[in-house]
Amino acid sequence: MSRLRVASLLLLVPLVPQLVWGEDASAAQVQQWVAGRNVAAIRALGRPVLPKLVHLYESASDDGFKARVAQTFYELGWESPEAKRALMKDVHTQNQDLRLQVQWALGRVSNDQDVVDTLIANMRSDSNPLFRDKAACALAYDQIHLSEQQKVRLFGALIEALRDEKLDVRRIALTALQIQTGQTKGFEPGASWADREQKIRVWQSWLAQYKAGL
Amino acid sequence: MAELARTIQGGFVGSLVVFGFIGGSAWAQAQGAAGALVRYSFDDDLVDTGPDTFSVSQFGRGSVRLSTVYRFSGYRSVEIRDVAGDRNFPELQGYFPIRTEGKLYLHFAMMTTDPGEELNIALAGPQWFRLRKDGIAFWLKTANGYLTAISDSMPKKLFCMRAFVWYVVDATYDIDAGTYDLTIRQEGLESPVADMRGQANAASQPGSRVDKFSFIGDHDTDASNVVYYVDDVLVGVDEAIVHQPFAAPGRRKLFVDYWNSARRARAAHPKPLPMMSLADLGIGSAETAALRQNGAGELLGQILSGRLPEVPDDLPDPSRSILQSVIAWREGARALTDGDAELALARFDRASQLSPSAALSQMDAVMALANLARWDEVDRRLAGIVPQWRDDPRLPATLAIIGLARGDLDAVEHQLRPSAESSGLLAEEYFLTLLWKGDAARAETFAHTMLARGPDSERGLWRERLGDAAFLSGSIERARDYYEASLAEHPRPNSVWLKLSDVYFKLGDLEKERAFRERVYGSLRER
Numbered sequence A: 001m002s003r004l005r006v007a008s009l010l011l012l013v014p015l016v017p018q019l020v021w022g023e024d025a026s027a028a029q030v031q032q033w034v035a036g037r038n039v040a041a042i043r044a045l046g047r048p049v050l051p052k053l054v055h056l057y058e059s060a061s062d063d064g065f066k067a068r069v070a071q072t073f074y075e076l077g078w079e080s081p082e083a084k085r086a087l088m089k090d091v092h093t094q095n096q097d098l099r100l101q102v103q104w105a106l107g108r109v110s111n112d113q114d115v116v117d118t119l120i121a122n123m124r125s126d127s128n129p130l131f132r133d134k135a136a137c138a139l140a141y142d143q144i145h146l147s148e149q150q151k152v153r154l155f156g157a158l159i160e161a162l163r164d165e166k167l168d169v170r171r172i173a174l175t176a177l178q179i180q181t182g183q184t185k186g187f188e189p190g191a192s193w194a195d196r197e198q199k200i201r202v203w204q205s206w207l208a209q210y211k212a213g214l
Numbered sequence B: 001m002a003e004l005a006r007t008i009q010g011g012f013v014g015s016l017v018v019f020g021f022i023g024g025s026a027w028a029q030a031q032g033a034a035g036a037l038v039r040y041s042f043d044d045d046l047v048d049t050g051p052d053t054f055s056v057s058q059f060g061r062g063s064v065r066l067s068t069v070y071r072f073s074g075y076r077s078v079e080i081r082d083v084a085g086d087r088n089f090p091e092l093q094g095y096f097p098i099r100t101e102g103k104l105y106l107h108f109a110m111m112t113t114d115p116g117e118e119l120n121i122a123l124a125g126p127q128w129f130r131l132r133k134d135g136i137a138f139w140l141k142t143a144n145g146y147l148t149a150i151s152d153s154m155p156k157k158l159f160c161m162r163a164f165v166w167y168v169v170d171a172t173y174d175i176d177a178g179t180y181d182l183t184i185r186q187e188g189l190e191s192p193v194a195d196m197r198g199q200a201n202a203a204s205q206p207g208s209r210v211d212k213f214s215f216i217g218d219h220d221t222d223a224s225n226v227v228y229y230v231d232d233v234l235v236g237v238d239e240a241i242v243h244q245p246f247a248a249p250g251r252r253k254l255f256v257d258y259w260n261s262a263r264r265a266r267a268a269h270p271k272p273l274p275m276m277s278l279a280d281l282g283i284g285s286a287e288t289a290a291l292r293q294n295g296a297g298e299l300l301g302q303i304l305s306g307r308l309p310e311v312p313d314d315l316p317d318p319s320r321s322i323l324q325s326v327i328a329w330r331e332g333a334r335a336l337t338d339g340d341a342e343l344a345l346a347r348f349d350r351a352s353q354l355s356p357s358a359a360l361s362q363m364d365a366v367m368a369l370a371n372l373a374r375w376d377e378v379d380r381r382l383a384g385i386v387p388q389w390r391d392d393p394r395l396p397a398t399l400a401i402i403g404l405a406r407g408d409l410d411a412v413e414h415q416l417r418p419s420a421e422s423s424g425l426l427a428e429e430y431f432l433t434l435l436w437k438g439d440a441a442r443a444e445t446f447a448h449t450m451l452a453r454g455p456d457s458e459r460g461l462w463r464e465r466l467g468d469a470a471f472l473s474g475s476i477e478r479a480r481d482y483y484e485a486s487l488a489e490h491p492r493p494n495s496v497w498l499k500l501s502d503v504y505f506k507l508g509d510l511e512k513e514r515a516f517r518e519r520v521y522g523s524l525r526e527r
Helices: A003-012 A023-035 A039-044 A047-059 A063-076 A081-088 A096-109 A113-125 A129-141 A148-161 A167-181 A193-212 B255-266 B285-293 B297-304 B319-337 B341-354 B359-371 B375-389 B394-405 B409-420 B424-436 B440-453 B456-472 B476-487 B494-507 B510-526
Strands: B036-040 B054-057 B063-067 B077-081 B091-099 B103-112 B120-124 B136-143 B146-151 B154-160 B167-174 B179-186 B194-200 B210-216 B227-236
Touching (some): A023 A039, A023 A047, A039 A063, A047 A063, A047 A081, A063 A081, A081 A096, A081 A113, A096 A113, A113 A129, A113 A148, A113 A167, A129 A167, A148 A167, A148 A193, A193 B154, B077 B210, B091 B227, B103 B120, B120 B167, B136 B167, B154 B194, B210 B227, B285 B297, B285 B319, B297 B319, B319 B341, B319 B359, B359 B375, B375 B394, B375 B424, B424 B440, B424 B456, B440 B456, B456 B476, B456 B494, B476 B494, B494 B510
Antiparallel strands (some): B036 B227, B063 B077, B077 B227, B091 B210, B103 B167, B120 B136, B120 B210, B146 B154, B167 B179, B179 B194
16 A cells, blocks of 8 residues: 555544444444543444444543543533433542543533432532532533423422531522523622522523423 | 633634635625724625624524525625534634723614524623623524523523524613613514613623624524525614615615616626626636635635735636636726726626636626627627626616617617617617616617517516516506516516515515515525
C-alpha cells in the first residue's frame, strides 16, 4: 500500500470509523475514544453506540474510567433507559469524580421521575455538602428532557426544599429555582421562618398559575 | 454555592460567529426614520454584517437565507431552517443601541411551515438569552403546535398556529415596568388572534434592558426541523414608526411595485439590476454546500459587501470559480454604475464564463451593451436569455429601460412600430416602453392590435399584458378579467397566477389571493 493511500485512510478514520473497523474492533475503539474524550467520534457512530457505552460502563472496574463514560453520556445528551439504569447504580457512590459525573449525566439521558426525585433527595439529604451542591447544579441545568408537566413537579420539589431546615439546602434550592426561572420572588434563605413562609406562598401561587396554563 | 454556576449556559448563543453570508445579500437597517432602531424589510441593498446590525449563525446543517419563495411584503423574506440532531441551530440575530428605559416597539411578520416544530423568537439585553434581569425580556416559542409566550418564567399558550399562514406580531415593551402588551394578527382575519395587556416580561424583571433580538429553531433539545420565514422586522422607540404603512397587517408589495420603484429610481440609463438571491449569481444549493465545505461562506459575504477584492490563492475549486465570478460581477456592476460600460461588459462576460448559470451577469451584460448602443447584440442576447427571466418581476422594467435607452422616445416608437408586429420580444419592449412613459391607453391599443394580429401562441401573453396595462392604470377589475381570460391560452401561467394573487389582494378577496399565491409557491409544502 502506498504511503499516500495509508495517509488517506488515516484521514478517514475519525470521520467514518464504522466504515473502517469491524464490530469488535469498534468496541475497542470506542473505549479509546472515551478515554481520550473524543466525543465527536463517538457521536458520529450514532445511537447504536449507546449499548456499547453502557457495557463499557458496567464492565469497568476503574471508577475513573466510569466517570469518563458518564461524562460521555452527558455530552451526547441522548435519552437512554439503559444508560439511566447503569448510572443510577452509582448515584450514591462516594467516589467524588464519579458521583459528580453521574449526577450531571442523569438528566441528560432520562426524564424519568425517579431521576429528579433522586437528585432532589441528594440535594437535601446527602451528608457531603459538595454532592448536595452538585445535585442542585444538575437540577438547575441538566434536566433537558423534561416536559412542561415534569418541570412543574421539579419546581414543586425545589419550592418545597425552600422549607428545608438546612440553610445551605435552602440556598442551593433557591439558586436552582433562580437559574431555572430568573426569579427569587424575594425569598431570602436566611430570613425568619415567617418571612420565608410568606415568600414560599408566593412561589406556590406562581406554580399554581404555571400548572393552570399548561 | 458559586460552584453551582458550573456552566453558565449561553442561552440561544453558545459562541457566536458572524458569517457575512445570508443567501448573499440585501439587509437594510433603518435609515432616516426617526424612532426606528432596527428595520429590515430584506428588499433593499447590501449592508455589512457587524455588531451594529445583525449576525447570522449557520453552524450545523441548518441555514439562514433570503427567500423569494415566501414573503410578507416586498420580494424577500428570511428563511430560517433548523435540522434536528446536528448539535446546533441557525440564528438570525440583530442588534440595536441598548435601551434602558421607556418603551420599545417590536414588529415582525412570521410564517412557519410546521407549527409542530419548535422555533424561538426573543428580545434580550446584555445578559443575553437567559431568564434573568437584562437577559430575555420578550420570548415567543412554539410548543406542541401552539404559539406560546414566556411570561413570568412560565409558558402561556396563545393560540394554535396554522402552517403557511403569516402572523404579524406587535409588542410594546415597557422597560421600566418590565411588562409588555402583545397583539398578533393572522393574515386574512380582522380580529387579532392574541391580544394581551400588561404581561410580565419573560423573567418578571422590571428595568430589564434590551439591545438585541434573535430568531432561531430550538436551542436545547436539538430536535427541531423547523422551516420558518420572517419579514418586516422593526424595532422602534416611537409607536408611530411601528404603525406606519410598512407595518400594516396584511400589506404586501405587489408585482407592479417593482415596476414603479424602478421607474422612479432609474431614469433612462441602463444600470445593473438589483440582486435578489444567490441564485442570480449561479449559486444554488450545490454551490452553497461547496462554499461551506471549503469554509468560504464568510469570504462570499465579504465579497458581496465589497470588502474582499481577490479570492485567496489557496482556495480550491469549485469555490474558487464561484467567488471569482462574484468578484467579476461586482466589478462589472461598479463599472456600469460609474459609466464605464466597456469595462462592465468585459467583467460581466467574465462572470458568465466562470459561472454560466449566473443569470444576473448575463442580463447585466445586456444592460452594458444597451449603454454602448450595440443594439443588434442587445437583441440577440436578450432573445437568448429572456425565457429564463419570464417569471421575474425585474423583467418588464428591464425591457422598458432598454427600450428607452434606444434613444429619443418618439424615435424609439418609430423604430419599433414597424417591426413590433413581427417580433414578439421587440413588440413587448415597445409595449413596455409605452407603459413606462405613462401612456397606458396607447399601450393597451397596441396590445389589442397584437392580440388580433399576432400569432395564436402569443394570445395568452398579450391578454396578460393587457391586464398589466389595466392594473397600472388602476383598473383592477379589468385587470382581473384580462388575467383570468389569459389563463386559458397562456403557455406559462405562473406569472399570471402571481398577478391574480395581487389583483385579489387589491380587491380584498384574501381566500383567492392565497389560492393563487399557493399555486405559484406550493412546492415548499413538499419539503
